[in-house]
Amino acid sequence: MHRERIPELEHHTTDILQTRRHLHRHPELSNQEHETAAYLASRLASWDIPLRTGIAGTGVVALIEGQAGPGPTVAIRGDMDALPIHEERQHGYVSTRPGVMHACGHDAHMTMALFAGRILHQRRATLRGCVKILFQPSEEASPSGAEAMVRAGALADPPVDAVLGIHVFPYLPSRAIGVRPGVATAAADEFEILVHGRGGHAGYPHLAVDPIVAAAHVILALQTIASRRIRPNDPVVVTVGTVDGGTKANIIPPTVRLRGTFRTQNPQVREQVAEEIDRIAQGVANSHGATAEVTIHWGCPSVINDPPLTEAFVRAGQRLLGEGAVQILPEALMGADDFAFYQQHIPGVYFRLGTGNAEKGTELPLHHPRFDIDEDAMPIGVAMLVEATEEFLRTLAPVSAPAA
Numbered sequence: 001m002h003r004e005r006i007p008e009l010e011h012h013t014t015d016i017l018q019t020r021r022h023l024h025r026h027p028e029l030s031n032q033e034h035e036t037a038a039y040l041a042s043r044l045a046s047w048d049i050p051l052r053t054g055i056a057g058t059g060v061v062a063l064i065e066g067q068a069g070p071g072p073t074v075a076i077r078g079d080m081d082a083l084p085i086h087e088e089r090q091h092g093y094v095s096t097r098p099g100v101m102h103a104c105g106h107d108a109h110m111t112m113a114l115f116a117g118r119i120l121h122q123r124r125a126t127l128r129g130c131v132k133i134l135f136q137p138s139e140e141a142s143p144s145g146a147e148a149m150v151r152a153g154a155l156a157d158p159p160v161d162a163v164l165g166i167h168v169f170p171y172l173p174s175r176a177i178g179v180r181p182g183v184a185t186a187a188a189d190e191f192e193i194l195v196h197g198r199g200g201h202a203g204y205p206h207l208a209v210d211p212i213v214a215a216a217h218v219i220l221a222l223q224t225i226a227s228r229r230i231r232p233n234d235p236v237v238v239t240v241g242t243v244d245g246g247t248k249a250n251i252i253p254p255t256v257r258l259r260g261t262f263r264t265q266n267p268q269v270r271e272q273v274a275e276e277i278d279r280i281a282q283g284v285a286n287s288h289g290a291t292a293e294v295t296i297h298w299g300c301p302s303v304i305n306d307p308p309l310t311e312a313f314v315r316a317g318q319r320l321l322g323e324g325a326v327q328i329l330p331e332a333l334m335g336a337d338d339f340a341f342y343q344q345h346i347p348g349v350y351f352r353l354g355t356g357n358a359e360k361g362t363e364l365p366l367h368h369p370r371f372d373i374d375e376d377a378m379p380i381g382v383a384m385l386v387e388a389t390e391e392f393l394r395t396l397a398p399v400s401a402p403a404a
């Protein structure tokens with residue numbers, strides 16, 4: 001890393017480590033991030049960074065106003081919630097809450113956003129425009145904390161022009177930076193199908209309408225969406241995750257409930273899959289004399305990175321880390337992130353910070369009970385947030401009118 005670009009980091013390295021470990025030891029579940037919010041607020045206040053709390057519940061928004069003149073506003077997102085996973089690792093900063101763990105790296109995201117804010121605040125005399133830090137609840141749960149933050153006005157006053165998001169990534173070597181212009185993650189949505197038949201005695205099936213047999217055919221037919229209905233180049237997953245029906249071996253139940261999830265990477269395909277689920281469920285159920293009631297629970301859209309801002313991000317990365325240091329990821333992932341909700345309102349870039357290091361055992365997948373990050377990557381993440389934010393401020397600045 002070209003250290004001369006972010007000389008402030010030198011003084012903060014130990015604090016960054018300790019902050020992340022404090023957050024890791026005190027994880028809180030989605031929408032319950034009360035202590036986390038209080039901690040972040042106290043850190044920001046101790047540095048005289050103006051902040052607001054109680055945004056969309058436990059959200060915290062910090063505002064850094066540049067003093068070198070008016071300009072655009074760039075936001076950095078840090079997600080706050082942990083997962084209902086019992087941490088299985090033994091180290092000095094293991095979770096103090098049984099059954100709750102920062103297994104998705106949100107402790108590191110908050111830490112890096114916090115220190116990027118700290119450094120940008122220290123640089124405010126030379127900043128044109130504003131920087132907002134959005135500490136957001138409930139990334140892991142539905143309803144989405146990002147959506148709630150937008151509704152609560154986090155992107156207004158001053159209006160935010162671009163948003164930057166970071167996610168640790170064990171599948172990239174530690175300290176690598178990866179980004180992808182355009183679609184970067186899948187949209188993740190859910191469905192529920194109630195297959196209604198007519199209950200009866202298991203010995204007299206001809207007097208009943210068996211929803212279990214109908215539901216079995218619906219489950220199989222749903223698999224033809226990916227194999228027969230969607231263009232093979234468009235990734236699609238349709239998974240039935242639960243089948244609920246019946247109480248006893250000799251009773252035909254009146255109803256079976258199926259619940260599942262579908263993931264897509266193309267907004268048109270997303271609509272089409274929802275229509276196909278409805279059409280197939282109804283048609284197949286009807287062919288058995290049953291009916292189907294389909295509900296689509298729209299979840300999180302795809303993260304779609306703004307191409308010009310992604311170019312600006314790559315420029316910033318090259319300046320900071322050297323030519324070719326930012327990897328353009330070859331494909332979008334089937335994972336999802338509610339960062340996508342900000343991008344439905346303003347352009348943004350969501351990038352990945354490599355944290356995988358086999359020697360430290362940090363190559364395990366996200367959401368694993370022994371997940372951990374290579375903490376040496378965090379200063380790179382902070383530096384990248386600072387450098388990209390400054391690059392976005394320059395890129396988005398209106399071309400000043402020529403002097404009269």
Ligand SMILES: [Zn+2]
Pocket residue numbers: 104140366367
């Ligand atoms: Zn996660």
Ligand SMILES: [Zn+2]
Pocket residue numbers: 104105106139167
């Ligand atoms: Zn995550």
